[in-house]
Amino acid sequence: MNYNESAETILAVENLSVEYDGKKIIQNINLTEKDVLRPGVIQGQTLAFVGRSGRGKSTFFRSLAGLETPTTGKVLLSDLSKEPENGYPPLKEVEEGDVGFVDQKYTLFRHKTIIQAMEFAMRKVDKTKAEKQKIINTHLRDWGLEQVKHQYPNELSGGQRQRTAILEQVLSSTNYIILDEPFSGLDVGNIQNVINAFKLINETHELNTIIFCTHDIELAVQLADTVYVIGYPTLENGNLEMIGTIVETFDLKERGLAWRDAFTAQHIEVVEEVKKAILNS
Ligand SMILES: Nc1ncnc2c1ncn2[C@@H]1O[C@H](COP(=O)(O)OP(=O)(O)OP(=O)(O)O)[C@@H](O)[C@H]1O
Ligand SMILES: [Mg+2]
Known part of the structure; x- marks a missing residue:
């Protein structure tokens, strides 16, 4: 594998849950992203979130952007205003304005x-x-x-x-950019513009991190280093618990499928796996 993960965390979500009017929408969301190091290239991070409508992607994204106060848990990211320690900025709890955010309504x-x-x-x-x-x-x-x-x-x-x-x-x-469905409704040329912009952002700074969600699973697998599925988890009795969480994680780096220009048969296999995970949650 032609990459390493540094020991340094650039994004951590700990036990995050959000309620509206006493109703839990998402819960128990945990993830840790570390800076990916590739010899000889600047490599930012790209994370994709997919899942069925209403499972809580936009709610989660607003929390990631510091626009929603979580009921429990927190979101930590690099504080680029501080002097680095061991080469990396310290972590801080996210606040509104720390990340670039493109909401689903394109405000x-x-x-x-x-x-x-x-x-x-x-x-x-x-x-x-x-x-x-x-x-x-x-x-x-x-x-x-x-x-x-x-x-x-x-x-x-x-x-x-x-x-x-x-x-x-x-x-x-900004080093962190969160985009809620950036590709929906764009024509093919404009989709390519956004893809090119992602690439440029990734190549500009080691800590740049793009986080997006989409219903286009092919695009998620093509562009992301990690694809997270947000869905309803299965309870012991076999029913779905109707509160969104991360139900599955697909690490394209580990599979040797990240940062590839070509979309291969192996990528298509992952697409099928991701779709299955979505349909089961
Ligand atoms: N401000 C709000 N007040 C009450 N309920 C809300 C609010 N915002 C979202 N919800 C509810 O939270 C749930 C998750 O919504 P959310 O918009 O996060 O889903 P999503 O995964 O982004 O869906 P989509 O793929 O359709 O964009 C839905 O049941 C929705 O009705
Ligand atoms: Mg949404």
């Missing part, structure tokens, strides 16, 4: 045009105004948004809003 600033939203997204990026303009214009062209760059969100199509929301996070250069 945008109502009073900013696309170009204003992009400039705002890059406000903390350490580059000159001219450099930022150049980057923004290149991306707007590549993502098919140049013609509409002076329009407001209510003047955009659904796909244009979605691309704008994703691009905002891509340009803001």
Whole structure:
């Protein structure tokens, strides 16, 4: 295997549960992600979450982004504002604003045009105004948004809003980006834009971590290093307990299937396994 996992945790979820009005939606969610090291390349992390509708993916993502107060447990991630210890930043409990978040509804600033939203997204990026303009214009062209760059969100199509929301996070250069169904409803060209953006983010910084969910299982297996299935676990009596949790984890790195350009017969086998896990939960 041409990779190592460092001993350093970059994301940890401990015993997380969330309730709405006393009703448990997700519970007992635990996971630990470590920095993946590959000789000679910068390698960020990509995590995919899949599962049937209503199992709690969006609820979990809002907790990961610090937008939801968990009933129990916590989410820890690298605190990049602190000096590294042994080469790695210390962990902190997530707060709103620590991670880039693209919600399932692609919420945008109502009073900013696309170009204003992009400039705002890059406000903390350490580059000159001219450099930022150049980057923004290149991306707007590549993502098919140049013609509409002076329009407001209510003047955009659904796909244009979605691309704008994703691009905002891509340009803001936060190390953690969480995307709730970034691929739904995009045309093939735009899907490729988002895939390319994922690749670029991954190659830019060792600690960059992309977390996304999708109903496209092929895409999840193609893009992620680890695929987590969120579903209802099976009780001893054989019935499903109707509270979402991680029911299965597929580690594509261990299987030698991560970071491959080709989608092979082995990937297709994993897709089938993942689909089975989803259907059983
Ligand atoms: N604010 C809320 N108040 C009460 N119940 C909620 C709230 N948000 C979500 N739920 C409930 O929590 C459950 C999980 O919803 P969630 O949106 O997390 O599912 P999901 O896995 O993202 O589904 P989908 O694949 O359809 O997007 C659903 O039963 C939903 O009705
Ligand atoms: Mg959802």
